[in-house]
Amino acid sequence: MPTVTFDKATRIYPGGTKPAVDALDLDIADGEFLVLVGPSGCGKSTSLRMLAGLEDVNGGAIRIGDRDVTHLPPKDRNIAMVFQNYALYPHMTVADNMGFALKIAGVNKAEIRRKVEEAGKILDLTEYLDRKPKALSGGQRQRVAMGRAIVREPQVFLMDEPLSNLDAKLRVQTRTQIASLQRRLGITTVYVTHDQVEAMTMGDRVAVLKDGLLQQVDTPRNMYDRPANLFVAGFIGSPAMNLVEVPLADGGVKFGESVIPVSRTAVDEAAAAGDRTVTIGVRPEHLDLVGEGDALAKDGGKGLAVTVNVVEELGADGYVYGTAKVGDESKDLVVRVSGRAVPQKGEVLHVVPRSGETHVFSTSSGARLSD
Amino acid sequence: MSEETVEASAAADAAPVVPAGGQAGAKAVRRAFSSPIASFLVILLTVLWTVPTLGLLATSLRPESDVAQTGWWTFFAHPGITLSNYHDVLFNGGFGVQNGLMPYLINSLAITVPATIFPLALASMAAYALAWVRFRGSDVIFFLIFALQVVPLQMALVPLLQLYSGGAHIGSATIFPSLGLGGTYAPVWISHTMFALPLAVFLLHNFIAQLPRDLIEAARVDGASHFRVFRSVVLPLATPALASFAIFQFLWVWNDLLVALTFAGGTPEVAPLTVRLAQLSGSFGDHWEILTAGAFISIIIPLAVFFGLQRYFVRGLLAGSVKG
Numbered sequence: 001m002p003t004v005t006f007d008k009a010t011r012i013y014p015g016g017t018k019p020a021v022d023a024l025d026l027d028i029a030d031g032e033f034l035v036l037v038g039p040s041g042c043g044k045s046t047s048l049r050m051l052a053g054l055e056d057v058n059g060g061a062i063r064i065g066d067r068d069v070t071h072l073p074p075k076d077r078n079i080a081m082v083f084q085n086y087a088l089y090p091h092m093t094v095a096d097n098m099g100f101a102l103k104i105a106g107v108n109k110a111e112i113r114r115k116v117e118e119a120g121k122i123l124d125l126t127e128y129l130d131r132k133p134k135a136l137s138g139g140q141r142q143r144v145a146m147g148r149a150i151v152r153e154p155q156v157f158l159m160d161e162p163l164s165n166l167d168a169k170l171r172v173q174t175r176t177q178i179a180s181l182q183r184r185l186g187i188t189t190v191y192v193t194h195d196q197v198e199a200m201t202m203g204d205r206v207a208v209l210k211d212g213l214l215q216q217v218d219t220p221r222n223m224y225d226r227p228a229n230l231f232v233a234g235f236i237g238s239p240a241m242n243l244v245e246v247p248l249a250d251g252g253v254k255f256g257e258s259v260i261p262v263s264r265t266a267v268d269e270a271a272a273a274g275d276r277t278v279t280i281g282v283r284p285e286h287l288d289l290v291g292e293g294d295a296l297a298k299d300g301g302k303g304l305a306v307t308v309n310v311v312e313e314l315g316a317d318g319y320v321y322g323t324a325k326v327g328d329e330s331k332d333l334v335v336r337v338s339g340r341a342v343p344q345k346g347e348v349l350h351v352v353p354r355s356g357e358t359h360v361f362s363t364s365s366g367a368r369l370s371d
Numbered sequence: 372m373s374e375e376t377v378e379a380s381a382a383a384d385a386a387p388v389v390p391a392g393g394q395a396g397a398k399a400v401r402r403a404f405s406s407p408i409a410s411f412l413v414i415l416l417t418v419l420w421t422v423p424t425l426g427l428l429a430t431s432l433r434p435e436s437d438v439a440q441t442g443w444w445t446f447f448a449h450p451g452i453t454l455s456n457y458h459d460v461l462f463n464g465g466f467g468v469q470n471g472l473m474p475y476l477i478n479s480l481a482i483t484v485p486a487t488i489f490p491l492a493l494a495s496m497a498a499y500a501l502a503w504v505r506f507r508g509s510d511v512i513f514f515l516i517f518a519l520q521v522v523p524l525q526m527a528l529v530p531l532l533q534l535y536s537g538g539a540h541i542g543s544a545t546i547f548p549s550l551g552l553g554g555t556y557a558p559v560w561i562s563h564t565m566f567a568l569p570l571a572v573f574l575l576h577n578f579i580a581q582l583p584r585d586l587i588e589a590a591r592v593d594g595a596s597h598f599r600v601f602r603s604v605v606l607p608l609a610t611p612a613l614a615s616f617a618i619f620q621f622l623w624v625w626n627d628l629l630v631a632l633t634f635a636g637g638t639p640e641v642a643p644l645t646v647r648l649a650q651l652s653g654s655f656g657d658h659w660e661i662l663t664a665g666a667f668i669s670i671i672i673p674l675a676v677f678f679g680l681q682r683y684f685v686r687g688l689l690a691g692s693v694k695g
Contacts, residue, residue, distance in 0.1 A: 054588050075594040083693075087585035090692035091607045100603070101593035134691030141691065148593070158592075 002065030002155050004028040004051065004188055009070075010059035011046050011212075020046045022212040023060060031186045033179065034217075035203030037193055039235070043212040044192045048158050051190060052081050064155055080149035081158040085165065086141050088133040088148075095120075095129040098147045119147045122181070139170050146178070150185065157182070157189040163198065175202060196236050200224070208232050226359075230366035233281045233359055239319055239334045241281045244304075244326055245363055253278055253360075256304030256324070258352050266360045266369035273364050281359035284319060284336040290350040303352035306333050308343050318342045322349065424670070431456055431663035438660045456664040460651075470639060472647055472665055479625060479643040480672075482556055482635070486563035486624045487617055493564065494571030495579075495613060499601045501572070502580035503587055513576065519569040528633050531562060535634070556641055558634040563624050571616055578612035579605055583693045614683035621676050625669070644669050 006026040012019045021043040028034045036044040049055040051062055053074035061070045069077050080101070089097050096103075098119055099112040107115075120126045123143040133141055142162060149157055162178070163171045179202045182189050193199055199206045200220040208215040208223070208231070216228040227233035233241045246253045248270065252261040262278070270278050290303045306322035309332075320335040320343060335351055343349055360369045403409065429443040434453050437446075462471040501513045533539075535558045538549035552558050582605065590600045606613070628645040635641040637650070648665055 052588075052592055054591070074588075074591045075596060079592060081589065081592045083585045083589055085583075085585055085693035087583065087589035088692050089586065089590070089604060090689050100590070100595075104594045104599060132691060134687075136691065148589075152593075 002067075002188065003030050003063075004156055004190065005063040006047070006051075006060070007063065008060030009047070009050055009057055009062050011043075011050055011055055012058045019058075019212050021050065024209075024212075024214055026207060026214065026217065028188060028190065031188055033182050033189045033191065033202060033204045035191045035193060035199040035206045036209060037196055037199035037206055037235075038209035038215075040194055041211075042209040044194075044209050045160055046212075047209070048081075048160055048190060048192045051156070052079055052158050053077050078155045079158055080152050080154040080156075082145045082149050082160065082162040084161040086133075086145040086162075088141060088144055090133055093130050093132055094125060094136070094144050094147075097133065097144055098151045101148070101152045115151050116147075119151045122150070123147050138166060139174070142166060142174065146181075150181070154187065157187050157191075159189065159191045161193055162191075163193070164195075178202065197238060200236065206236075208235060210235075226368070227281070228368050230279060230281075230361045233361065237283060239284055241283050241359070242287070242333045243279055243281050243361075244324075244331055244333075245277050245279050246326065247277050248275075253280060255280065255353065256302070256326075256350070258303045260353060260358060261355070262358075262360055263369075263371055266371070269369050270362055273362055275363050277363050278369065279361040279363050279366075280353070281361060282353040282357065284334040286354045286357035287333070287335045287351040288354050289335075289337070290352055303350045304333075306335065306349045306351055308345055308347045308349065311342055311345065313339065313342060315339055320349065427663045427667055427670075430659055431667045433660060435658070435660050456660045457668070460661050460664045461668070472644065472668065474639050475642060475644045475647040476668065478556075478635075478639075478641055479645070479669075482559050482563075482631065482641075482643050483621055483624045485556070485560045486567075487620045489560060489564040490567035490571050490620060491613060491617055494568055494616075495575050495606065495609065496601065497568075497572045498575035498579045499597075499605050501576050503600075503605075504597060513572075516569050516572050520573070524566045524630070527562075527566075528630075531558075531565075532633060535561075554636075554638070554641060556635070559631055559641070562630055562634050563620075563627070566630070567620050567623070571620070574616055575609065575612055579609055582608055583689070585693055608688055610683045611685060611688065614680045618677055618680055622673050625673050 004026075005028070006024045008023040008025060009021060010019050010023050011021040024043075024047055026034075026047075036047060038044045046055055050057050053069065053072060053076075057070050061068055063069065064077060064079070089100065092100065095113070095116050098116045102112045102115065116129065117126070120129050123146060125140065125143055125147060128136060128140060128144075133144065136144065142165070145162065149159075159178075163174055166174060175198060191198075191202060200223070203220060205217055206220055206223050207217040210231050216223065216232045218226075218228075223232065223236050227236060227241075230243060234243060244255070246255055248254075248267060249259050252259045252267075260280070266278070304324050304326070306320070306324045308320050308322045310321040312319040312321070317339045318337050320337055322333055322335065323330045324333050325331075333351075335349065337343065360371070361367065362369055404413075426443045429446040430438055432452050432454070433443070433446055434451055434455070437449075437451060460471060461473045461476070497516075501509050501516075534547060535552055536549065538545060539547035550557075586604060586608075587600055590604045595603065626645065627643075628649060631643045632646055635643070635646075637646050644665075648662075648669060651662060651665055
């Protein structure tokens with residue numbers, strides 16, 4: 001199985017001046033499951049279609065292994081693609097759908113039948129092989145689309161939001177199936193989704209795109225723990241990270257009534273950029289409640305006062321959606337609390353970020369500052 | 372019948388693009404048309420429309436003496452059926468005319484079938500290329516083809532005839548050789564194909580361009596060349612459009628007199644049924660029973676083609692292909 005390389009690959013749609021994908025640099029390792037994620041219009045699908053050969057590349061190069069495929073037609077790239085709407089051939093049976101690529105490649109009939117049946121067994125489609133797509137449910141159609149891809153044993157799998165047409169429960173189930181299937185087959189896979197939960201759960205690595213620009217590529221863990229900029233910080237994680245703009249203070253930044261320590265270099269970097277504030281990011285689970293007479297309270301003030309608006313109880317824990325006054329403006333915050341001690345609406349909580357779990361970003365550039 | 376309903380409902384499921392207002396409107400129209408008064412009116416109109424054809428059939432089945440003495444409607448009170456008119460008109464001729472219609476019937480088929488298949492094959496390929504192959508100037512070409520429809524074919528008859536018989540020359544340079552096709556079917560096939568192409572390309576393009584983009588792309592990723600996509604994906608899904616155009620073209624060529632008379636002439640070797648029927652109405656003017664039999668023969672074949680191709684008008688061909 002080969003690697004996939006995007007080398008400054010750029011796509012500018014005809015009639016436009018702004019690139020839909022702007023000098024994308026991406027190295028995908030052999031057998032890796034890479035997820036492209038981003039909001040709609042960020043260029044993730046375009047990137048995938050460039051790799052598939054369905055979209056022209058206006059600059060840079062794309063390589064599969066050592067082969068430059070930048071301007072090759074799709075049929076010469078040895079890739080398989082699963083489309084968002086499955087795009088099954090409606091006039092062919094399930095077996096013919098899955099065997100179509102092999103038939104074109106000139107594989108003999110018995111061999112095709114054997115491979116199709118094998119794939120049918122893996123995907124639990126054996127009894128539907130002679131049906132037409134119209135007689136299948138949404139989940140079954142999705143599996144046929146998967147089957148069409150795996151029967152070919154391609155060099156690279158491309159998947160364009162293959163789960164977005166399934167209902168929520170089936171989506172979670174299929175998510176795991178696809179991930180384990182990919183691990184079993186060991187085929188290099190590029191997977192596009194707008195759902196960051198899918199990205200975090202499925203990918204070996206995740207690439208976040210915004211406005212055609214690559215923001216960060218990293219493992220899901222690192223993506224969560226060390227987002228490279230404000231956009232990634234706000235995009236990855238559910239509920240989203242709390243991002244609060246706070247003024248610089250002596251020895252750190254002022255967070256409500258507390259002063260949280262921030263590394264010297266970070267403060268220097270912010271000052272060098274001419275900023276008087278930095279943006280602090282804290283995940284909902286890293287905001288600790290400060291009780292009266294608490295050790296934390298004695299330590300450094302009472303933290304930030306949050307008025308509870310809504311409480312979402314999820315059983316094991318709950319999320320508190322509240323408003324805090326930061327500087328002159330009020331700011332919405334999310335705090336995770338234990339499911340056993342859920343505050344009431346209207347209560348005022350005092351929260352401080354857990355030490356070592358804060359992310360500091362430059363307010364002007366949005367980039368992460370040194371820890 | 373039940374199968375049709377299933378297809379129709381499947382099509383409705385697969386077409387979420389239809390706005391709710393459109394569906395409600397369609398329902399209202401359907402309700403208005405299914406009212407008893409509307410049904411009665413439609414039946415009445417249909418019967419009125421069919422009466423002349425029925426008279427044609429009745430006359431063609433009556434003996435000569437009956438036709439001469441009484442109207443065709445008396446046929447139902449005093450039925451006397453004979454097939455001798457058909458035998459006469461097909462094989463015997465007589466009354467100063469030599470052969471029957473049979474050779475002309477064969478000619479008609481020999482002209483019509485290729486003159487239907489050629490434009491269908493060419494136009495579907497052109498339509499695919501114009502709809503799905505990106506190349507510079509495809510829009511201009513499509514527009515020009517569409518614009519060709521405004522040229523009346525009568526304008527082209529004489530220049531084409533000159534081209535076929537003498538070729539085209541500028542000074543002594545030959546641009547197009549004289550092919551010596553006189554007395555063959557070829558000029559008629561070529562002319563009908565030319566006259567049919569603009570409309571055929573236009574109709575089929577509109578249908579083929581409506582196929583889901585992902586479906587074409589899926590086939591291309593699966594390794595299919597353009598020709599393979601066309602043959603294995605586009606053609607099977609375009610059968611309703613192909614069938615309807617085939618019927619149009621078949622009827623048009625079958626009923627055509629002008630083009631055939633111009634390019635094939637009136638000789639028994641190549642002239643189609645229409646040419647002969649026109650001659651018959653001159654020479655057999657008084658022999659209604661012979662004329663009606665000939666006319667009925669020329670009706671029955673397009674009818675057979677229509678009913679034969681009708682099963683390709685299937686709705687919901689795309690059901691189950693793409694979602695959303």
